Amino acid sequence: MPSPFASLPGAVVSADGPDAGAVWHYGNPVGEQRALEDGRAVVELARGVITVAGPDRLSWLNSITSQNLLGLAEGESSETLVLDPSGRIEHAVRVVEDGEQLWLLVDHDEAAGLLDFLQKMRFMLRVEIEDVTDAHAVLGSTKPLFALAAPRDQTASEPIEDFRTVVWHDPWSQVALGGHQYAGDDHDYSAWSWYETIVTRDFAAGLAGRAASDLLSVAGVAASEALRIAARRPRFATEVDERSIPHELDWLRSAVHLNKGCYRGQETVAKVHNLGHPPRRLVLLHLDGSDGVLPGAGTEVVQGEAVVGHVTSSALHHELGPIALAVVKRSADPTAQLAVRADGTEVAAAQEVIVPPSAGASAEVPRLPRLGAVTRPPRAAG
Structure with a gap:
């Protein structure tokens, strides 16, 4: 469904990739980025939206994904992963409970696959699953x-009509609770603040109209990225x-509970965290911008x-310059x-190291003598 924000002046729409159909920028990517970071702008995101209703919704989703969702309160947000039996990531799901149903947000192209998986895992439980993407838009801020959406001048416009908000606050x-961070203390994660608000398509169109009248500032996906x-x-x-497993991306910090009951892929999660090391690790790269080259996804990283x-x-970050996330070998x-x-x-x-080579092997397991090795008592003094 075409976005009402795509008709705003200067809108450049992403033609392909995970954000296809969303506005990439409005002609001033750096300025939009500053406005978004300062809390002065909103961006429409390419998201799929799935709802799960029914009295078994929390216990059911808890049993098939990586996060502990039992007791998730009304208005509370979480994040969880769907893993395959080998612990590889199949879906990453933003979760918010509204008191009547769960709202699941995923990258747009992921929605159909997640819906299919959830439908297959219903069994005889009391859950009702529905893809409501076509009826909703998701706005990031x-x-x-x-x-942001309140009128700047009450004489210029009527207040926005009140409606029941569904907001995911990024954890x-x-x-x-129950997670683990591999990254060191050199980065202040507490500074990160991100909201994704689910609204009706009509409400989104109303906000786009406010933006067209300069009553609301907007940014493109390039800014949020x-x-x-x-x-x-x-x-x-x-x-x-x-091949991705959660440890490689430091995703245990927000989307995995290490002490909950069994779920698909849990054995790999525990084994790598307690006894092994993830084979790859996430790094932040600060790129030399003198050639004006910004590498795309899949570009080789060499040592x-x-x-x-x-x-x-x-x-291209407004303060850091050209930056990138990359997945490299643990041995790098x-x-x-x-x-x-x-x-x-x-x-x-x-x-800039995010996941260090030492990540994992968190259990204090004593090293046993090699089979067949000869052990001798310490030589007496004198």
Whole structure:
């Protein structure tokens, strides 16, 4: 369904990729980014929306995903992952309970696959699942939507009609109960504030009309992506591939409960966290901007002549300059200068460690003697 925001002056619509159909920018990406970060603008996001009603909704979703959702209160937000039996990420789901039903938000192209999975897992439980994407829009902001949408001048416009809000507040700003953070203390995650508000299509059209009358500031998805990357925040549509496990992206901090009951993929989650190490790790790259090259997703990351990973998403940040998230091999030296091969050139890339090579192996398991090894008592003194 065409977005009413796409008809605003200067709108450049993304033609492909995970944000296809959404406005990429309105002609001033850096200015829009500043406005969004300062809480002065709103952005329409490419999201799929699924509702789950019925008295078993919380216990049911809790049993098949990675987060502990039991007791989720009205208005409370969470995040959970659907994993395959080997612990690889199949879906990343934003969850909010409104007292009557659960609202599940996913990247737009993920909705059909998640709906199919949920329908297959219903069994005889009392849950009702519905894809309501066509009837709703999702608006992102760094402050609650109604702090932005209120009239700037009461004489200029009537107040926005009140309606029942459904708002997902991103839990990424702190480690969730039962979660674990691999990243060090060099980054202030508490500064991250992000809201996704679910509204009707008609309400979204009304907000677009306010924007056309300069009563509401808007930003494109390019702005929200730049802020997300700077916050080291993984996204399913960009950072996840067919091999991804939560540990590689530091996703245990917000979407995994390490002490809940069994669910599909739980054995791998526990084994890697307690006894092993994730084979890859997420890094933030600060790119040399002198050549004006911004590498796209899939661009190779190299250490010397060796390819050690690939870029997953990139952006031009209004303060940090060109930055990117990348997934690299665990063996890549965390102190080494990396480079990105883009458009026939090598762009220097200073890495900021998110998931360290030491991630995992959290259980204090004593090392046993190697089978067949001879152990001798300590030699007596004298």
